[in-house]
Amino acid sequence: MQMDAQIQRLVHLQSLDVRLAELRNRLQAIPAQLAVVDARVSGARQEIAGAKEALTTSLKDRKRYEMDVDSWKDKARKYRDQSFAVKTNEAYKALQHEIQHAETQVAQAEDRLLERMVAGEEYERQVKAAERAVIVVESEAQAERQRIQAEQASLQQELQAKEAQRREIAPEISEELRDTYERVASRRHGIGLAEVRDEACSLCGLRIRPHVFQELRRNDSHEILQCESCTRILYYVEPPVAASPGAELKASAAGITANEA
Ligand SMILES: [Zn+2]
Structure with a gap:
């Protein structure tokens, strides 16, 4: 087969390869995208767990301070009862001192208790707010997962279709040309073909030497011509005078160069 017919197939193959690489990249990024969504949900759940833990601690503290209040009240009552029975002034004074101390402790324990009760209410509010937030985050995450999975399915479908197309056209290109293309493409970010313009x-x-350019313009050439600098396989499409068949080739080749940039 003549070079220009081969090249035409190779241009098609190249555009498939560019799209295939893009599809594979996007598919590869999907697990990370899903992980981000999952992390958002588990982050919101952790907020609940954190608020619940703070609430539990606060309730425990509250129990303890309640017991403190009771026990100091008991002590104060006991000293007061004893004070009715004492015989000496010193003993009475000592008990008065103890009563005062116990009452101070009661007041302090009550302050701490009140503080815990206020904090407990705040933690309860936080738990409820975190629970409401999780519902929102989860429903958003669900929608996001569905969107990502739908995208994944459509990318997968396109990938399979493009791979099938590639399998179909690859054997229509000579092995030598295909091997050269694959070798260059693997070293040149997946682009093994370059159109010659101006x-x-x-x-x-890189400027193309005149004799290479002449060879590129020949319809019956059988030679693979490569750029002396980037080693890409060169091809040339005659500018459309009227409606030349080259116009279509040029259009698909434009896709390749856009991707390279
Ligand atoms: Zn080049």
Whole structure:
């Protein structure tokens, strides 16, 4: 088969490869996208757990301070009862001192208790707010997961279709040309083909020698011509005079160069 017919297939193959690489990249990024969504949900759940833990601690403190209040009240009552029975002034004074101390302790324990009760209410509010937030986050996450999974399915579908197309056209290109293309593409970010425009390689800008350019313009050429700088396989499309068949080729090649940039 003549070079221009081969090249035409290779241009198609190249555009498939560019799209395939893009599809594979996007598919590869999907697990990370899903992980971000999951992390958002578990973050919101942790907020609940944190608020609940604070609430539990606060309730425990509250129990303890309640017991403190009771026990100091008991002590004060006991000293007061004893004070009715004492015989000496010193003993009475000592008990009065103890009563005062116990009452101070009661007041302090009551202050701490009140503080815990206020804090407990705040923690209860936080738990409820966190629970409401989780419901919102989870429903958003569900929608987001569905969107990502739908995208994944459509990317997968396109990938399979493009791979099938590639399998179909690859054998129509000579092995030598295909091997050269694969070798260059693997070293040049997946782009193994370069259109010649204004007598220069459109991808690296190197000027094409006149005799190479002449060879590129020949319809019956069988030679693989590569850019001396970037080594990409060169091809040339005659500018459309009227409605030339080259116009279509040029349009699909434009897709390749856009991707390179
Ligand atoms: Zn080049």
